[in-house]
Amino acid sequence: xxxxxxxxxxxxxxxxxxxxxxxxxxxxxxxxxxxxxxxxxxxxxxxxxxxxxxxxxxxxxxxxxxxxxxxxxxxxxxxxxxxxxxxxxxxxxxxxxxxxxxxxxxxxxxxxxxxxxxxxxxxxxxxxxxxxxxxxxxxxxxxxxxxxxxxxxx
Amino acid sequence: xxxxxxxxxxxxxxxxxxxxxxxxxxxxxxxxxxxxxxxxxxxxxxxxxxxxxxxxxxxxxxxxxxxxxxxxxxxxxxxxxxxxxxxxxxxxxxxxxxxxxxxxxxxxxxxxxxxxxxxxxxxxxxxxxxxxxxxxxxxxxxxxxxxxxxxxxxxxxxxxxxxxxxxxxxxxxxxxxxxxxxxxxxxxxxxxxxxxxxxxxxxxxxxxxxxxxxxxxxxxxxxxxxxxxxxxxxxxxxxxxxxxxxxxxxxxxxxxxxxxxxxxxxxxxxxxxxxxxxxxxxxxxxxxxxxxxxxxxxxxxxxxxxxxxxxxxxxxxxxxxxxxxxxxxxxxxxxxxxxxxxxxxxxxxxxxxxxxxxxxxxxxxxxxxxxxxxxxxxxxxxxxxxxxxxxxxxxxxxxxxxxxxxxxxxxxxxxxxxxxxxxxxxxxxxxxx
Numbered sequence: 001x002x003x004x005x006x007x008x009x010x011x012x013x014x015x016x017x018x019x020x021x022x023x024x025x026x027x028x029x030x031x032x033x034x035x036x037x038x039x040x041x042x043x044x045x046x047x048x049x050x051x052x053x054x055x056x057x058x059x060x061x062x063x064x065x066x067x068x069x070x071x072x073x074x075x076x077x078x079x080x081x082x083x084x085x086x087x088x089x090x091x092x093x094x095x096x097x098x099x100x101x102x103x104x105x106x107x108x109x110x111x112x113x114x115x116x117x118x119x120x121x122x123x124x125x126x127x128x129x130x131x132x133x134x135x136x137x138x139x140x141x142x143x144x145x146x147x148x149x150x151x152x153x154x
Numbered sequence: 155x156x157x158x159x160x161x162x163x164x165x166x167x168x169x170x171x172x173x174x175x176x177x178x179x180x181x182x183x184x185x186x187x188x189x190x191x192x193x194x195x196x197x198x199x200x201x202x203x204x205x206x207x208x209x210x211x212x213x214x215x216x217x218x219x220x221x222x223x224x225x226x227x228x229x230x231x232x233x234x235x236x237x238x239x240x241x242x243x244x245x246x247x248x249x250x251x252x253x254x255x256x257x258x259x260x261x262x263x264x265x266x267x268x269x270x271x272x273x274x275x276x277x278x279x280x281x282x283x284x285x286x287x288x289x290x291x292x293x294x295x296x297x298x299x300x301x302x303x304x305x306x307x308x309x310x311x312x313x314x315x316x317x318x319x320x321x322x323x324x325x326x327x328x329x330x331x332x333x334x335x336x337x338x339x340x341x342x343x344x345x346x347x348x349x350x351x352x353x354x355x356x357x358x359x360x361x362x363x364x365x366x367x368x369x370x371x372x373x374x375x376x377x378x379x380x381x382x383x384x385x386x387x388x389x390x391x392x393x394x395x396x397x398x399x400x401x402x403x404x405x406x407x408x409x410x411x412x413x414x415x416x417x418x419x420x421x422x423x424x425x426x427x428x429x430x431x432x433x434x435x436x437x438x439x440x441x442x443x444x445x446x447x448x449x450x451x452x453x454x455x456x457x458x459x460x461x462x463x464x465x466x467x468x469x470x471x472x473x474x475x476x477x478x479x480x481x482x483x484x485x486x487x488x489x490x491x492x493x494x495x496x497x498x499x500x501x502x503x504x505x506x507x508x509x510x511x512x513x514x515x516x517x518x519x520x521x522x523x524x525x526x527x528x529x530x531x532x533x534x535x536x537x538x539x540x541x542x543x544x545x546x547x548x549x550x551x552x553x554x555x556x557x558x559x560x561x562x563x564x565x566x567x568x569x570x571x572x573x574x575x576x577x578x579x580x581x582x583x584x585x586x587x
Binding site: 029036122144152 | 170175179186192196199212218251295
């Protein structure tokens with residue numbers, strides 16, 4: 001009888017240990033799964049707003065996109081757009097308060113024809129557009145999309 | 155029959171826990187797998203979207219590249235051929251969109267996604283394949299390409315084409331000189347050869363968008379050639395042989411040339427090339443005909459540190475139709491090579507990423523294409539000098555007779571820039587997959 005009671009105690013201890021292990025692993029897995037789900041959602045929304053931004057730039061077109069600041073070597077010019085903010089649904093909002101994602105467009109023009117403090121584009125200039133989407137909470141980059149525009153091109 | 159666990163029996167707790175743990179673990183693994191799959195799918199979709207943008211970037215990149223070539227050579231050489239280079243997964247020229255992941259490969263053919271090279275006439279399609287993180291997208295569009303009309307305008311008409319300032323202690327040039335910036339110090343311009351041309355203007359000895367300042371003797375333009383100077387001149391310039399001085403000029407021309415030559419320089423740097431074997435301690439021999447990567451455009455490369463040693467380089471088996479380009483890779487060049495070639499006027503040294511070049515130990519022979527470089531000249535330069543800044547010491551010369559560049563950087567047979575730029579653009583047919 002006493003021997004059977006001893007076995008029950010050991011069985012209970014092992015069972016408790018297994019339950020604890022399963023709970024710990026399960027909790028970590030749950031946290032990891034939640035992070036994956038959040039990352040998946042952010043990537044999805046970020047991809048949509050980045051693509052939309054590049055498409056907007058393409059519609060404005062090679063000739064009409066804003067010019068940038070000439071680099072020191074006069075070989076290129078860079079335009080950094082204003083930072084835009086978006087909520088969880090990918091809808092633009094006016095400021096950073098409560099924002100879920102942020103987006104910034106950058107345009108690099110090269111080669112360029114410099115005349116004094118201004119410059120112009122020519123038939124062999126390329127306008128490289130990159131759109132960077134970041135997590136508005138911690139400023140980490142989620143994704144970057146980009147393309148190149150040329151005169152009379154797509 | 156009774157099914158299930160009898161918890162009144164001793165010893166049933168462990169099996170029950172094990173079963174529940176197994177069920178719980180299966181649920182957790184299942185949830186994680188689902189979450190992971192969704193995340194992978196989301197990333198794949200994002201990569202696919204990005205890849206299409208990169209593929210379109212490839213098409214526009216090729217358009218811009220073609221635009222740099224339509225002023226020279228034959229039409230078929232303006233486009234990238236559907237050749238799959240060794241080690242590359244797709245046919246065409248490899249490129250990237252700076253700041254993003256992924257690559258594109260772009261080429262031209264006679265049909266969408268076709269493999270027949272364009273011969274210079276008939277329909278031409280640009281085809282691009284892009285890979286971003288495993289996602290592959292393709293795009294193709296029809297383009298119209300037309301050559302420019304001959305104007306005689308050529309940056310290579312000038313013995314020296316300097317995009318920014320110049321400082322000289324003396325010396326002379328055989329050919330015309332163009333500078334955009336301030337030029338200080340004495341110099342004798344255009345002593346021998348034919349004048350330069352800008353657009354429809356000829357008889358040019360000096361083309362100067364900036365100020366001429368005096369230090370020592372004045373500058374002199376010889377042989378009745380004209381000077382065009384937009385900046386101040388006071389007591390710094392002497393016109394010999396009844397050459398005229400004009401104050402009105404196209405100040406943007408040198409800037410356009412800078413863009414054009416920069417683009418050409420970058421294109422040459424990415425053109426398939428062979429490394430020159432510099433292991434011989436004395437003479438370097440290059441078999442030009444053995445380089446068949448780009449037809450008659452024979453492109454080689456060396457490290458900037460290689461050209462420092464005092465050696466002689468012989469370009470052997472070079473024909474009158476060949477153009478030899480040597481990409482010199484490195485930020486600093488201390489020139490030390492004597493150059494032997496049967497056609498020195500078809501030889502181009504391309505310093506695409508070089509900041510400083512010193513020509514002191516040996517004379518430089520061939521066209522010096524160094525769009526970003528500051529050149530310190532102590533010794534003669536025999537050929538075109540296309541540079542960002544120029545400073546000479548003593549009285550070194552710029553030689554042009556027999557050295558004026560006549561090669562074709564597009565692989566054709568005519569001089570670069572001998573035509574105005576042609577046109578190239580989207581012709582209305584586009585598809586993507």
